[in-house]
Amino acid sequence: MDEDNSDYEKKESINEYTHLPIYSVNRLVLRQEDIAEHGGYQKQVQLNYADNVKKSCFNFNIVQFLLNLIPVLRWLPKYSLKQDLPGDLSAGITVAVMHIPQGMAYGLLAGVSPSSGLYMAFFPTLIYFLFGTSRHISVGTLSVISLMTLKVVQTYGTDVSGSHPNLNSTTEPTLMSINQVEHYTNIQVVTACAFMCGIHQILMSFFRLGSLAALLSEPLVNGFTTGAAVHVTVSQLKDLFGIEIPRHKGAFKIIYTILDWIPQIPNSNVTTIIMSGCVILFMVIMNEILKPRCSKMCKFPLPAELIAVVGGTLISSLLNLGTEHHVKLVGFIPMGLPSPELPPIKLLWAVSVDSIAIAIVSYTITISMALIFAKKQNYEVRPNQELLAMGLSNIVGGMFSCIPNATSLSRSLIQEQTGGRTQIASVVSSFLILIILLWIAPFFQMLPRCVLSGIIVVALKGMYTQALQLKRFHQECKIESLTWLVTFGAVVLVDVDIGLFFGLMTSLFAIYIKGWRSQCAMLGAINDTGIYVNLATHNKAVEVANIKIFQYIGAINFSSASSFKRSLYKNVGEIRPNTTELNGNVDGVLKKLQPHAVIVDLSCVSNIDMAACRAFAEIQTDFLISNTVMYLCGPNDRLVDAIQHAEHLSVGKFSVFPTIHDAVLYFQSSAADNV
Structure with missing residues (x-):
């Protein structure tokens, strides 16, 4: 029986090969010079820099240059009001609803007024509409970027003459250095950081460094954002419990902060803790139970964050939580738009190095999201143009009290899922935010800060669940899991920017081991x-x-x-x-x-x-x-x-x-x- 099976397998193998074509070549042995002669090989002439400039000038076309520089000129004339506008309107309204609580929360996270987070949904978004190539990403605030900006604020900000008085009392002064005489407010530091991020990104675009994001591997970005989530959570403890915790800088600052937080727990504000617990419980129920069910019946997502913000503001106003229960409030939110103002030149030089890491991380996250949607919807995204769009967005935002911008995964997904087809959705969202800034913003002055902290902590769930990918990285390649562990450990134990550096070095080592060795x-x-x-x-x-x-x-x-x-x-x-x-x-x-x-x-x-x-x-x-x-x-x-x-x-x-x-x-x- 075994012999019969063996014969059958041999016959099957023979039958399989009989269907293949015969590869028969009969030629003389050739040397490389023979190949060059028979193939008509011509060595390619490498043009020098001067020749390339001459060729570019000779072939220069002003129309094509403008169409490439400002992509909106290419696609806007083809915009269909019938097919595209309904989806863009619904997506724009939905994203605007998300911008309000996220902007306010991540503005506070960056160490400035919530209004700065709202400005992020207006100025950078309009600039990206003109110069960006992605149709679906939502530019604005992002927790990781706000956290990295906060580190710069804590280093250089003093808030001696801050533009938001009620915010200044909660910020511990920190001098730039022993020899630095100038005192800079938090908002000045943030805008300087955004302005320098824009300059770095424009320079990267000029030198065609759009592929730089490839150096930040998936395990590196995954470990970095997971570690950053730990920083964000720890930074919210003081507002969740209504206590004061001393600031720490440098290595092991998370451990020092937790050690300072534990003895302060008995001094917590009971009303603040109850409020924080209710917000977190409400957000968990909405995100895990009600939102999935509502998504089956309606394509518009349930605005849980906005409900929490409006509800928290109304409760605070009715019960007078600020004065009677000593709950920390958001405080003064200016009405209208800020006047354009250039950051101090000396401060720009001071934050230039710190802003490099922010510029790279924000671009990496943005281009990653843009490429995902471009592949899904079958259109092209130009990395170097994305750098230019982000750079211009940051420079303009830096003159209008904005934080360095990036792309939010949650907002971008919602913008695509609710029918958004172009960046017109972002324009719709921007003008809705403008209405809020002009007439409604002061309503949120009574909002307890613990409400925003609760929203931030619950929103970090997606970043924490990224840690589950470590098992996959280990299965794919052990050195990938090493990159994740080194990046996460360095971010949590040392600092965000130092952790990024260690992760990048480990990632480069992995590239060497896998490809260059x-x-x-x-x-x-x-x-x-x-x-x-x-x-x-x-x-x-x-x-x-x-x-x-x-x-x-x-x-x-x-x-x-x-x-x-x-x-x-x-x-x-x-x-x-x-x-x-x-x-x-x-x-x-x-x-x-x-x-x-x-x-x-x-x-x-x-x-x-x-x-x-x-x-x-x-x-x-x-x-x-x-x-x-x-x-x-x-x-x-x-x-x-x-x-x-x-x-x-x-x-x-x-x-x-x-x-x-x-x-x-x-x-x-x-x-x-x-x-």
């Missing part, structure tokens, strides 16, 4: 195929007689040339290098290699330089001493150009073949002729 293998032939595979992983492959085939994976340059030589000597058989490499050790005995040819497979080499070509020449010379020839095979055009350039400079003369099989057949023919 070179690998090598010895190849053998699969009989009667002309195909050469790794001998270590293919047990039916055989080594070609008198030939060693060495495959190198990675770049060969000045930093890796020596390791390339060591790997080659180790794998093909030891031969004494020149005396300079032996550092004067002349006791080595020259050993004649058994193979008569060494073929170096360059098909997996991305780049070589002059140091690599010198290494090839030295190896070739060493091999000739032992009557062994060396062939290079499978180089791409870039490598061929480098090899020819080296030959032109008399670095060496190399035998180059397009494939391994060409080199094998050439050597076998040459060896037969010499017999």
Whole structure:
């Protein structure tokens, strides 16, 4: 019975291969120069900077330039009032409802007035409408960015002459440095930070650094935002319990803050705790129970945050919580729009370094969200244009009391799910926020701060649940989980920006381990195929007689040339290098290699330089001493150009073949002729 099954499997295998086409090629053995001649190869001329400028000026088209610079000019004329406007109106109204509580909450989180968070839903949003390329993201406040901004505020802000008096009493003064005479309010620090973020992002756009976000891997961003959620939670403890907690800066500040919070718990304001508990319970019930059920009946999400804010304001006004129960209130919220004002020049220089991390993180989150929606809705997003749009949004926002902007995942999802088709939805949202700023904003002055803190803490659930992804990262690659752990640990224990730096270094190390670190293998032939595979992983492959085939994976340059030589000597058989490499050790005995040819497979080499070509020449010379020839095979055009350039400079003369099989057949023919 087993024999019958075996015969059946063999027949099935034969039948499977009989359906494949026959691969039959009958040609002469070709060298690389033959390929260049037959293929009509022409080396690409690399234009210098001056030539590129001339070419750009010659091909300059003012219309295309404006259409690319201001994308709204390209899509707005095609806007359909019938098909697009209804969805944009519904999405804009819904997002505006979300902007109100989130803007106020994250404004306070950044250390400034809630009105600054509301301004974020107006000024940056309109600028992004003009210059952005994503149709669905919602620009404005984000908890992580507000937290990173708060760190800068705590470093440079004094609030000696703040623009919001009622807010100043809750902020502990902190001088910039011992030698700094100027005192800057929190709002000045925030606007300076936003302005410098904009400058950094515009410079990044100018230098075409839109792909920079690729360096921030998913585990890094995941660990960073999860760690930042811990910071946000700890920062809200004082408002949730109605107590004063000293500020700490530097390493282990979260631990120090918790140690200061625990003894203060008996001094908590009971009314504040009850209010906080009710808000958190209300938000949990709404988010986990009522919202999912309502979403099945109506596409408009239940405005739980807005209900909590309006309800908290009404209760505070009716029960007079501020004066009678000593509950901390939001305080003064100015009516109308702020006047444009440039941040102090000295302060811009002071926050320039701190704003780099904020600029990169905000862009990374924004472009990630933009690419997700672009892929889902099948349209194009231009990363460098996104940098320009964000930079201009931040510069304009920095002149109108705004925090550095980013993209909110929750608002963007709602904008897309409620029918939003273009950034007209953001314009609708902006004008609704404008109405609130002009006529309704003072209504929220009686809002207890603990209500906003409760909303913030509940909103962090999504960031905390990201930690569950650690298991997936570990399954995909252990070094990915290491990146998450290092980033999260450094963010929580040290600080947000330091944690980002440690995470970035770990991520770069992971890239090196997975992609930049070179690998090598010895190849053998699969009989009667002309195909050469790794001998270590293919047990039916055989080594070609008198030939060693060495495959190198990675770049060969000045930093890796020596390791390339060591790997080659180790794998093909030891031969004494020149005396300079032996550092004067002349006791080595020259050993004649058994193979008569060494073929170096360059098909997996991305780049070589002059140091690599010198290494090839030295190896070739060493091999000739032992009557062994060396062939290079499978180089791409870039490598061929480098090899020819080296030959032109008399670095060496190399035998180059397009494939391994060409080199094998050439050597076998040459060896037969010499017999």
